[in-house]
Amino acid sequence: MVEGDTEKLALPEYAKHLGLDLDKAGATIIEAGGKRNLKDLAELAISFGIPTGIVYDEDSSDFNDKAAEAVYGELDALAKADGSVNVWHLSKNYEDHLRKALTEPVVQQLSQKHGGGLSKAVKARLIATEPGHPSPLPSRKF
Secondary structure (H helix, E strand, O other), rough: OOHHHHHHHHHHHHHHHHHOOOOOOOOOOOOOOOOHHHHHHHHHHHHOOOOOEEEEEOOOOOHHHHHHHHHHHHHHHHOOOOOOOEEEEOOEEEEEEHHHOOOOHHHHHHHHHHOOOOOOOHHHHHHHHHHOOOOOOOOOOO
């Protein structure tokens, strides 16, 4: 489960780079429509015994600092030691992790290659399709 369309479009491409076939694994990336919806959606999946992964970042302007800290803690607390629920809490926004993984010049080059006028999400997916680049997500078993 991810916050929005940027992660929903880009993460399947990074999975391919890692040799993961999400369809074959029976996995689906679900866009929650924002951080506020992640917890309820994840709790629903968990209640049905569905193995769940949650990816979110700290870039939301939807919260004041206290509210954000509470939401982050609630999401992080859903992780289970048995691996049935994993949480990837990105300390910055997705794009900052992308810049760190690829370097700013590479991100700029790929952004220009894929042209203007595209949504942030579509551009993120096109960048993710480029071979030989690392995933912006921290390594962890899927």
